[in-house]
Amino acid sequence: MANPVYVAVDWGTSSFRLWLIGKDGRILGERRSGEGMTTAAKTGFADVLASHLAALSVPQNVPVIACGMVGAKQGWVEAGYIDVPASISSILTGAVSVADQSRDIRILPGLAQRDKASPDVMRGEETQLLGALGPDSRGLQAVCMPGTHSKWVHVQDGEVIGFSTFMTGELFDAISKHTILSHAVASAEAAQADNSAFKAAVLAAFRQPAMASNLLFTARSGQLLHGLTAAGAQARISGTLIGLEIAGALFDAPNDTPVTLVASGRLQGLYETAFKFLSLKYTVIDADTAVRRGLSAAAEAIWPN
Amino acid sequence: MANPVYVAVDWGTSSFRLWLIGKDGRILGERRSGEGMTTAAKTGFADVLASHLAALSVPQNVPVIACGMVGAKQGWVEAGYIDVPASISSILTGAVSVADQSRDIRILPGLAQRDKASPDVMRGEETQLLGALGPDSRGLQAVCMPGTHSKWVHVQDGEVIGFSTFMTGELFDAISKHTILSHAVASAEAAQADNSAFKAAVLAAFRQPAMASNLLFTARSGQLLHGLTAAGAQARISGTLIGLEIAGALFDAPNDTPVTLVASGRLQGLYETAFKFLSLKYTVIDADTAVRRGLSAAAEAIWPN
CATH class of the missing domain: 3.30.420.310 (2-keto-3-deoxy-galactonokinase, C-terminal domain)
Incomplete structure (x- = not known):
């Protein structure tokens, strides 16, 4: 197997998805399960992650980047929110580390819109947004992420100007x-x-x-x-x-x-x-x-x- | 007790209300229960009505007028719908008789709006409407009957021109x-x-x-x-x-x-x-x-x- 460079985890309320990524973004392995935040909050986040890493024999020195409800208050470690308006690239800089782990594990923050009339939050979709548009998009764009709670984000020249659930x-x-x-x-x-x-x-x-x-x-x-x-x-x-x-x-x-x-x-x-x-x-x-x-x-x- | 003239029954999906009415509309007696259509469809509409009439000792020659889901397909006797646009007073003329009863029992029809884009139906609210506006209202009016399924009726010079649930x-x-x-x-x-x-x-x-x-x-x-x-x-x-x-x-x-x-x-x-x-x-x-x-x-x- 090619050398893994990092592990990417999308850890939502009810689902867990993990990719083992090699050089140049090659996907070396993948895991999916229903061990979302709701389940993992009971069984232990560290154990859930460890079992999937072990299944793919991921060496101890390979770091993990995660997004989604794993960073909520009820999650593993609260990763906070970046307040909008904010550049998409600010998501790249707001990750928090999970303490007391032998492995380097970081969790990305969510986005919060704090104005009184239309308070809103997202966790996980900000990472989809980053992946969909990249950090340097130009012009005015609307991004639609449908689901249980659909998110619509309005972006102007790489900046999130507002969003709605x-x-x-x-x-x-x-x-x-x-x-x-x-x-x-x-x-x-x-x-x-x-x-x-x-x-x-x-x-x-x-x-x-x-x-x-x-x-x-x-x-x-x-x-x-x-x-x-x-x-x-x-x-x-x-x-x-x-x-x-x-x-x-x-x-x-x-x-x-x-x-x-x-x-x-x-x-x-x-x-x-x-x-x-x-x-x-x-x-x-x-x-x-x-x-x-x-x-x-x-x-x-x-x-x- | 003054002589009763007729019995009025509002018989909805989940509630039953009965008034014994005397001369000049005086209320001589009243009954309320949870024996709406859903319950009465199982225990028998005739028996439910008979028990409440007996409780008020209503003589056999006093007729009954009823409205609501008792006239639905799943009710006692299907009382059909009057199609709108229709005058409010047409509700007065559309009652059906319940067959094979020793007492004269009539059930008022509902209203139906059959146009393709906004089909709608009501049963019971048409009688509230009649009671609220009377048959001869003038001008344009909106009538709001809030509830589980709120009904709004638009009336022009005594005619129901449309309604929405x-x-x-x-x-x-x-x-x-x-x-x-x-x-x-x-x-x-x-x-x-x-x-x-x-x-x-x-x-x-x-x-x-x-x-x-x-x-x-x-x-x-x-x-x-x-x-x-x-x-x-x-x-x-x-x-x-x-x-x-x-x-x-x-x-x-x-x-x-x-x-x-x-x-x-x-x-x-x-x-x-x-x-x-x-x-x-x-x-x-x-x-x-x-x-x-x-x-x-x-x-x-x-x-x-």
Whole structure:
């Protein structure tokens, strides 16, 4: 095996992903598990990390760079926040060391937006952002990182000027499972997604965000009155929430602000469909690739060759 | 006891309310229970009604007028819908009889809005509407009936020109119990409502409805960064959803459209606070009074003296 140079860890609330990186960023090994912060806070962060490093036989002198909820107050070591506005490159400089370890382990900080009207925080997505745009991007850009809590970041010439969290994924789950709409979507199968119902709902919520909680109800009334299918109802809920998110994320952005979508899998498909239907200018970068690139940028800044 | 003339029943999904009415609309007796449609569908609608009539010793010749989910497909007898646009007075004429009963029992129809883009239905609220405005109202009016599923009805010269359901109450429950915000509101007590946080959230969502799912998240980020209390977080969720509802309900209504609020108790207080803060012109009618008046109007139309 080629010599490993550092280990990169994306350690979120419910997932753990580790890459062993060699010279020139080559991936020498990879580990994935469900030992996110919630689990590791019980079983011990040091033990979880050690078991994965042992599985890949990583020598003791190879350092570790990590990001995500591992740096939260409830995490391993609190890594604090960098307050925005802040340059993307400042993320590279804010890592904290985990004390009393035989190995050099650093955890990257999150971002905080402290203004009274729109307080917000992120942990992990700042590293995806760094990986997606690099530290020296030019012009005005919007970066969309969809998920349980979608994050939208506005960047001007390499500086994060603001960001917003939208509870899209979690609202979708809560609404689909714990409201009257649970009956409407009961027999929906992911394989039979209703693309046209999704697009119509995205557009309706994007154009009239004030009607969001009414548009959600049409998943039920559409079944009562128009025979909407379960897949159609599911698409309507999902489309409404994604359309609402996009409307909010871009409402004060100039037209034609380019969007970078950091996503993968099913979510990537949904957001691409929505962006195309709304004629947004966008590019895509895979979410795993983005976070790994961000971790690598930090590792190279902290441990230059 | 004075002679009873008819019995009025508001029979919803989860509640049963009955009034025994005498000459000139005098209330001679009253019953309330949790035997709504969901329960009565199992134990039998006829038996539930009979037990309450027996408790008030209502003679066999006194007829019954009912409204609400008792007339749904899953109810006692399906009472259908009147399609809007329709005059409020048409509700008076659409009652169906329950067959094979020794007593004359009628159930009022609901309202349906069948257009493809905004399908909607109501059962029970049409009777509140009738009671709140009467059959002959003049001018343009908006009627707000808040609840699990808030209904807003737009009326022009006694005609229902459109209505919308907003899932406000149910979203509040699902979000408060089944998302990350459940931690934020965990220790909130209803007694310690945070009025200023509520008003700020109403205004923020009313002005920028597109930011609704972000404003919800600030119930958490406001705690992380600004020490927002549990009561403040709860007020922020409630205010965001109510502000979003009002924005949607009035977005295409002319300014100064008078609003009739049909509500009681805690919800009445919240909506009055919101309406005042948004400088809306409104009047209030108690929800029970409204439905009883509507049932009485129907009874007098069906069984004129």
